[in-house]
Amino acid sequence: MTRGLAFDISHLLAGGMVLLSFALLYQDRMSGLLRAYALHALVLSTSVAWQAYIQDAPHLYVTATIALAFKAIVIPVALHRIVMRLGIHRTIETVVGVGPTILFGLGLVGLSVAVILPVTAESDALAREDLAFALSVVLLGLLMMITRRNAVSQIVGFMSLENGLVLAATGAKGMPLVVEISVAFSILIAFIVIGIVLFRIRERFDTVDIHALDSFRGERR
Amino acid sequence: MLTAAGAAIFLLLVLGLCGPLHGRLPAWTMQADRLAYGGAMAACFVLMSVGLATLSGAGDGDTLTATLPIGLPWVGAHFRLDALSAFFMVVVNLGGLLASLYGLGYGAHEREPARVLGFFTPYLAGLNLVLLADDAFSFLLCWEFMSLASWLLVLVNHRDPECRHAAYVYIVMASIGTFCLLLAFGLMAGPDGGYGFTAMRASALDPGLEAVVLFLVLAGAGSKAGLVPLHAWLPLAHPAAPSHVSALMSGVMTKVAIYGFVRIVFDLLGGPAWWWGLVVLLLGGLTAFMGVLYALMQQDLKRLLAYSTVENVGVVFVGLGLALAFQAQGMNVAAALSLSAGLLHVLNHSLFKSLLFFGAGAVLVATGERDLDRLGGLIHRMPRTAILFLIGCAAISALPPLNGFVSEWLIFQAILLSPQLPDWALRFAVPATGAVLALSAALVATTFVKAFGVAFLGRPRSAEAEAAHEVDHWQGAAMTALAALCLAIGVLPALFLDLLAPVTQALAGASVDRQAGLPWLTLIPIAEARSSYNGILLLLFILFSSIVPALVIHRFATRATRRAAIWDCGFPQADPATQYTSASFAQPLRRVFGTLVFHARERVDMPLPGEVRAARFNVDLRDLAWELCYAPVARAVEFAAGRLNHLQFLTVRRYLSLVFGALVLLLLVLAIWQ
Amino acid sequence: MIELTPLNLLGEAIVVAILVVPALSAAVLALLPGYRLSARLNVAAAFVNFAMAMVLFAARPTPGPYLLVDDLNVSLIVLTTFVAFTTSAFSASYIAHELEIGRLTPTYLRFYHAMYQMLMFAMNLALVANNIGLMWVAIELATLTTVLMVGIYRTHEALEAAWKYFILGSVGIALALFGTILVYLAARPIMGQGLDAMAWNRMLQAAHGFDPVLLNLAFVFLLLGYGTKVGLAPLHAWLPDAHAEGPTPISAVLSGLLLNVALYAVLRFKMLLAANADALAPGPLMVAMGLVSTIFAAFMLYRRRDIKRMFAYSSIEHMGIITFAFGMGGALANFAGLLHMTMHSLTKSAIFFAVGHISQVKGTQKIADIRGLTESHPVLGWGLVLGVVAIAGMPPLGIFMSEFLIVSSTFARAPGLALLLVLGLLIGFGALMLRLQGVAFGPPAGGRAPVEASYVPMFAHLALVATAGIYLPDPLVRWFQHVAALLGG
């Protein structure tokens, strides 16, 4: 196994995640979005497994397995069922159009590269490239959260953000506690999903009803 | 001596417990109010004695210092008793002593005495501590503590919304002032935190920074003292407190503010630049003039007195400004004269303003009224209060041979030394300020003719005024003591001027010649050929030339007197409402200055013949300082608060957008910075 | 190599104990029925915790790979355990009333007590963690427990607040994790792989060699991530609602402790950056965020109708001030920042105790409905006056001293910044005093029921604050000065 190939494959997988992040931004159907997310998680899982392999760090396989089982299968399925039950699977209400969002996303990728590139060459190139991709994924996830009105799609945004974090964490060679952290994070996500399930009334974070807002915030006029 | 002072101050602090204890002490002990006021009198007496002892014995120039291991940890709390502190201690504690005496009687009329008792003595302690503090932290701590205590005292009548408003404006202004002083100290201490006054005295600042300090102190101490245009809180807050507290606030706390100014500008900063005097002088003149005009227009007796405080502070600042101007030219004797004049006015004002506030408090107790237009004829029902109040009015109007005249006369003497100043601006400004001061002095007389005339003379304008009764002996005694002091200083100014010699010696490097040894106790501030004044002789002359004719007439002409109905040019009006009111008394001068200074507008609504409705007359007066300085700030804060308030009602998504925005912004900054 | 002394060993035992005790208590409390016993046990556990933390002053453990006690965090540990103890005492007398009026059920109360200890565990862990990853986990745990407690009343508003807190907190936590990873990446080339590259004490010694670009980037993420937990504007949105809708003891713990813990994390990373000459100076960023928070929160105070929400905004203001102080750096400002942190914790929790009493006796949290407290409930009213006066920065209370130091030391160095800070302080002061006068003075309105809960915690805090305003004990000062020097410029 040459150094080059290891690098290329990691690079490819990380790049794939960025692409899939764009795909998430592009989706305007709920079911499509969930499928794209499952794919996102799958690529992550593969990437983590590859990192486990090339870093010779078996504990990372745990992370990869979690990613695969939990994020690529359980959560998309659960969310899918919620979506179907709430009957909101058709459209995703966006705040700004898909086009401008994608353009802005491209800008974000540029920004991530711009801030990561000056990293001195002595840090290894793999980490650096990986990091730029991970940062892009994080920023795109955040962008998704704020450009979607629908709670489920916001959750998907958050989870893709988290995938970016795991990508970065596993890319950092020899980082301790990665498994623990990824488990902790999965718990967080589980909570969020449970929250969505429990409080179905809040299928929208975003409401235009001012009266509702006032009463929600206890600042009744 | 510092130990005695410390013990007295500690006693004052402890006596604050009388507030919560009020009504809870066992019957056989002294009641809490007696305990508090009595204790305060004792403590003030001790502190005043310490001050007097220091002043009279401080000729050898040594000052007492003490450092306590409290306060700012690595600095410690420094206290220092020098001539300046001692002089102000005399002023403060004389006021405190008599206010406590007055409180013994006045306090019985409080609705909730506990609210006064709890803060009255700590307030006195705060006033004293400011004078003793010798490092920036202790100074500001005590300064702000003083504000805090007085704020709570203003809130005594907390059920009255106006009172709450006054208290609010007061505490916010006090805080602004404190921050100004804090910034000034920050500059003087430098980034390494040389907070001790000793260190500040030793270190020299860049002239530009010194100028900044001057303005900050003018804003900080000036706002507390009531310098125009920062005075607007003062006429709200001072009258709102119980009268003996009003007397302390007006008569004493403004003096502590002046102390702060003198301490920082004369003592801690280096030598003044020539234009400092100009700035202080002009501000003082403006304050004096505006203060008295506002006072003249007031209808509320206590508010009138509060505005008059603004005027007197202006007079003091004129004295201080002159001192700075002379000092900048190295004319130390002239500076000493100006400073003495200003400081003597500090003492004088504390006396007659306390007297007047006590009188107003007596009227309030007797009638429940502060509104001049509901008073009248009190001279018949409150004879003792009337004559004492009259003495106060005469003193504040600078009538010889009372004390107000002496300090005013000294300031005029200082102004007349101004031709020796080399700067053109000052040469023009000083006489112009003199003219303004003369105008203010004349207006003060008008104001107090109005105050006394409308409240005490004439016929009662309301049932309350008709049913008034004389106040008790505690209050009477306090007022009598003050009136006697007013007369004493007026008649024997030389003795009191000598007390100031160590103060000016320390601050201006010179002092007015010793006066006490001169024949007939004449006051000769500079040279005999130049000017002199003798209060005793003048008093004797006036008494002689008034009493002798009276005796002669009564002996040789006739002493027959007949009481008859009012003549009034043959058309006597039975209704007391036909008397001149405070507004009508002020009307001629309102016409002269009103449109310019107050944007005054008079509206007459006269019914046509045959209509039965009442005629109405309305006067709108606008306080420009309020409208130009205070209101815009309040509006701006209100506007910004209203705009930003939308941020409380966003959705989670929008809040996330804010986070995202912050992140992108910081990343951009990072990208550009690299 | 530091040799092991009995004191070290004792310290190590204590450090473990302050983690184990709350964790165990949480487990026990989760199982115990009967709120009276649980409440007492809660107080007892908190007290044991506090007592053990005091020992840490004398007995320091040797820094291990996971746990560390040094000068910086030991004060915060003691402060945290102390406030946690007093709050638990307050909570014991407070929460019974909530049960009586039916806002809480016994089940939820059991859950509440368990969560309380869980939160103690999380905060202690965050403070003693020597590993940046462990610290991250602890803070996430603290977030989760507080989210659950904020929503405990199950009202519409409480759930809304909890949800908002949860989402914003999660995003913050995610950003902080990214920052943590970046720090590790920066450290790895120097420290090598493994735990050392995430240990505070090791990293600090080697920080001068870290990659500055990565450190800068990391700090941006950490500042925003942990800054969300600190409540810095514009990341603050969760804070007012979480304070307003949760149980009052939790508001006290949130404001008094959790914000401090998050700020502690930021400070740690700031030290790391400060140790690297090539890295971006972290000061200006913190100064900017601090100023924005202070001024923004000050303005927000004016339009508040809910008394707890108002004091939550005041917490944002004060966190801004503290961040500003640490951002300015230097011996004086750092000292002032540490002092302010301590004083704010004590004062703000005392205020929340008072507010808790008030909302119980008056039956409302609406400012407009609470009037004339000094007349209807003199002790409570004057307690509130004292607390608000303290938080507004009036002497002779502790916050006056720290504000004095911050403003005066800043003005000589950066007049413009000092003026902005003063502006924020004054605006906030105006709002606080306005509301205080309305609440504490005037003709009384609202319920006149006597206060049943204990005043002791509130007045204990206020007494400490009042003492500190005039007198700081010498060891404390020396030790603050030492830490201030560690924090650097």
Added chain:
Amino acid sequence: MAVILDLAVQGVQMALVLVLAPLLTGLIRLVKARLMGRRGPSPIQPYRDLARLLRKEAVLAENASWLFRVAPYLVFGSIWVAASLVPTFATGLIFSWSADLIVIVALLGSARFFLALAGMDVGTSFGGIGSSREMMIASLAEPAMLMIVFALSLQAGSTQLSTVAALLQQPDVGLRVTLALALVAMVIVAIAENARIPVDNPATHLELTMVHEAMVLEYSGRHLAMIEAGASLKLLLYISLIVCVFLPFGLATSGAAPAAYGFAFLLYLAKLLGGGVLLAVFETSIAKMRVFRVPQYLGVALMLGLLGVLLLFVSRSL
């Protein structure tokens, strides 16, 4: 010996002003009447009026307080003291050092203060009108007067009237702009302070225009006599002040020969006569102005005084 002489001079001065004042008033009335084509009363008519008033019983309003009864004596006393401090025919009055020009102005202020209070004592609208207007006029006249005092004192380097007069006696003083301005201002102030036309008309009881008379409307008998005497004294004082400062020639100095005193005395009488006639001529030649124009009129005096002071600096430094 010198002390006794000085004391005598002071005593003579005190008596002199008291004796001369009603005569001056009577003289002015006579001259005015003649100028208007009337025969006019005898110049000693004021003495007769005073004597008559003194003999009559005083009628007091039912609600008049002690202040109402005391004020006339205080007013008279203050003015008398002030008048006896102005050098009439000799400088170096023995007690002149006890009070300077500023004190004299303040003494007149005291008199006015108590008179205005007395005007408000009974509680009539006329009393109020008088007091209010009197104080308004005084508020502007007094600073103008102080400005004149400043101008003179700065010139002389002293506020002592004797010193000022002595200095202005020096031949090298010459004509100065400042002095001219001060003179004009002083005349204006004197007219206003003495309630003469055009500011006030001492002979009218027309309610809309009266100031001084409205204030003393309730007085009768000996009280009125004291007030009238005080008013006369005040007029004498102002004319004496003007001649003492601006026409100081012939003033006897302390320790001069008795003949010099005699000459100075005669000269003083002549100056007084001249001043009185001029005033009468002035009064007959103009009309009374509206009350609310008085501030402008006095404002001119204030400005002139200030201008005089400022010009002094200019001329000094050139």
